[in-house]
Amino acid sequence: MNRRLSLFNVTSLVLGFAFLYLPILLLVVYSFNGSRLVTVWGGFSTQWYAALFRNQALMEAAWVTLRIAFLSAGMATVLGTLAALALTRYGRFPGRTLFTGMVYAPMVMPEVITGLSLLLFFVAVDLDRGFWTITLAHTTLTMCFVTVVVQSRLMTFDRSLEEAAMDLGAPPLRTFFAVTLPLIAPSIVAGFLLAFTLSLDDLVIASFNTGPGATTLPIKIYSQVRLGLSPEINAASTILIGLVTLGVISATLISKRSVLRSRRNV
Amino acid sequence: MKERTFTKRLSAALVPAVPYLWLGVFFLVPFLIVLKISLSDTAIAQPPYKPVFEWSDIAAFFSALDLENFELLVEDDLYFRATLSSVRIAALSTVLLLLVGFPIAYGMARAPERHRSLLVALVILPFWTSFLIRIYAWIAILKPEGLLTQGLMSLGAISEPIEILNTEWAVYIGIVYAYLPFMVLPLYATLEKMDDTLLEAALDLGSTPWRSFWTITVPLAMPGIIAGSLLCFIPAVGEFVIPDLLGGSETLMIGRQLWSEFFSNRDWPLASAVAILLLIVLVAPIVIYRDVEARRVETRP
Numbered sequence: 001m002n003r004r005l006s007l008f009n010v011t012s013l014v015l016g017f018a019f020l021y022l023p024i025l026l027l028v029v030y031s032f033n034g035s036r037l038v039t040v041w042g043g044f045s046t047q048w049y050a051a052l053f054r055n056q057a058l059m060e061a062a063w064v065t066l067r068i069a070f071l072s073a074g075m076a077t078v079l080g081t082l083a084a085l086a087l088t089r090y091g092r093f094p095g096r097t098l099f100t101g102m103v104y105a106p107m108v109m110p111e112v113i114t115g116l117s118l119l120l121f122f123v124a125v126d127l128d129r130g131f132w133t134i135t136l137a138h139t140t141l142t143m144c145f146v147t148v149v150v151q152s153r154l155m156t157f158d159r160s161l162e163e164a165a166m167d168l169g170a171p172p173l174r175t176f177f178a179v180t181l182p183l184i185a186p187s188i189v190a191g192f193l194l195a196f197t198l199s200l201d202d203l204v205i206a207s208f209n210t211g212p213g214a215t216t217l218p219i220k221i222y223s224q225v226r227l228g229l230s231p232e233i234n235a236a237s238t239i240l241i242g243l244v245t246l247g248v249i250s251a252t253l254i255s256k257r258s259v260l261r262s263r264r265n266v
Numbered sequence: 267m268k269e270r271t272f273t274k275r276l277s278a279a280l281v282p283a284v285p286y287l288w289l290g291v292f293f294l295v296p297f298l299i300v301l302k303i304s305l306s307d308t309a310i311a312q313p314p315y316k317p318v319f320e321w322s323d324i325a326a327f328f329s330a331l332d333l334e335n336f337e338l339l340v341e342d343d344l345y346f347r348a349t350l351s352s353v354r355i356a357a358l359s360t361v362l363l364l365l366v367g368f369p370i371a372y373g374m375a376r377a378p379e380r381h382r383s384l385l386v387a388l389v390i391l392p393f394w395t396s397f398l399i400r401i402y403a404w405i406a407i408l409k410p411e412g413l414l415t416q417g418l419m420s421l422g423a424i425s426e427p428i429e430i431l432n433t434e435w436a437v438y439i440g441i442v443y444a445y446l447p448f449m450v451l452p453l454y455a456t457l458e459k460m461d462d463t464l465l466e467a468a469l470d471l472g473s474t475p476w477r478s479f480w481t482i483t484v485p486l487a488m489p490g491i492i493a494g495s496l497l498c499f500i501p502a503v504g505e506f507v508i509p510d511l512l513g514g515s516e517t518l519m520i521g522r523q524l525w526s527e528f529f530s531n532r533d534w535p536l537a538s539a540v541a542i543l544l545l546i547v548l549v550a551p552i553v554i555y556r557d558v559e560a561r562r563v564e565t566r567p
Contacts (some may be wrong), residue, residue, distance in 0.1 A: 020392050024392065
């Protein structure tokens with residue numbers, strides 16, 4: 001089948017990607033601005049990066065955010081994988097409709113509702129707000145995304161491999177660890193990374209559930225942005241964008257290599 | 267042996283039970299609490315509401331329930347207007363997203379196969395970078411003396427700075443920009459699977475490209491159109507960050523109202539009532555979305 005790109009297709013792709021990337025590009029360029037004014041170019045300078053690393057509060061917030069993201073993504077990965085297994089391998093168990101509802105709803109639910117309801121819950125059970133309440137809240141939100149990612153992989157893979165292992169006498173748990181887990185591992189890693197970035201990025205749910213000593217980077221950035229633009233935020237953003245881009249590129253390369261290797265082995 | 271089957275069964279039952287319980291405790295129960303608190307009185311205390319629920323006293327529970335917060339929501343037309351304007355902004359944004367997203371998804375689906383995974387990765391990449399940062403980037407662009415004005419002035423297209431920041435237009439731009447991957451990806455997923463021979467057959471039979479687009483491409487892309495639209499519309503109705511940073515004080519949206527009742531006015535019961543109102547507006551779209559999504563995942567080959 002010979003698909004041809006028309007001029008219209010090319011134009012819409014070029015304009016579309018320009019729209020997606022130009023704002024980010026401008027943000028990065030202006031982080032190297034010599035002037036304090038964010039929109040007036042004052043020559044190349046890296047002074048805002050230096051200022052950034054001297055900013056103790058911002059650094060502390062980054063550390064808190066990373067710890068929360070790591071913990072909550074880890075828990076979300078375990079819970080999400082279990083939920084995906086339940087949805088694909090358990091058929092019609094009692095309460096399945098409610099379960100799918102609880103998995104899909106948090107992904108589209110406006111964050112203000114999720115944030116507020118979790119906060120009221122934590123107050124009701126008398127849990128001090130702070131690091132742990134944010135972690136629990138993020139786990140709940142992000143496990144749903146992990147579920148969907150892992151579920152779509154479980155849907156597509158070859159069940160006969162599992163059946164072969166069982167026929168050869170492997171008990172279910174052993175089959176899971178020896179056959180199923182390695183096969184779905186890339187989707188679990190993808191789910192973890194997705195959960196990690198979502199947690200890293202969240203402002204609204206963290207704002208509702210934060211407490212003393214648990215200021216995350218988005219909360220810090222938001223409060224600075226409300227006061228006005230600052231080149232320091234541009235510098236911080238550029239570092240984050242750089243890290244994420246590196247992470248995504250290396251994840252793509254790793255998964256491509258593992259695909260190639262598994263193809264070679266077959 | 268018997269014991270072994272018992273532990274086996276127990277471990278098998280744990281797989282659905284653990285995530286089920288987790289979501290029950292951290293997703294379902296919190297909703298019931300929101301409902302409960304929306305029916306209680308404000309108190310100047312920590313936490314700032316009077317509890318209406320004592321497990322021991324059911325009768326007192328019912329007598330203490332009061333609809334005051336909801337009466338306030340009905341009386342003060344601010345909330346009504348905020349809800350309407352949120353739905354309007356989200357609906358118009360969804361239409362704009364379809365108009366912007368469809369040509370991109372279509373172009374991606376028609377690109378040579380070896381380039382497609384790269385194009386998909388390029389659509390997803392901005393989504394991995396912080397939402398807050400991407401919205402922040404637009405402030406510098408849309409400011410009155412910002413980069414858009416500078417660019418257009420140097421091209422000679424305008425002579426006066428244009429006012430976009432702090433208007434509803436900035437909110438539309440922000441939503442379209444931030445949600446674009448959510449619209450493009452489901453559209454691309456359906457368009458990519460489309461059989462081109464159908465279009466060729468239509469053209470051979472004398473149909474115009476415009477007509478075959480509406481009678482073939484659009485109906486076949488419908489699952490993607492519905493999924494993408496819901497995926498954008500539902501969160502957009504309750505959006506807080508975009509109207510707060512780009513919309514200025516004039517833009518009325520319900521998510522923002524909830525935020526200010528909670529953080530500025532510290533009226534938790536009223537904030538809960540606003541959350542319930544928002545939920546009522548969204549319950550139908552969310553149920554449809556769950557069905558569409560569950561069907562889409564489960565019928566995948």
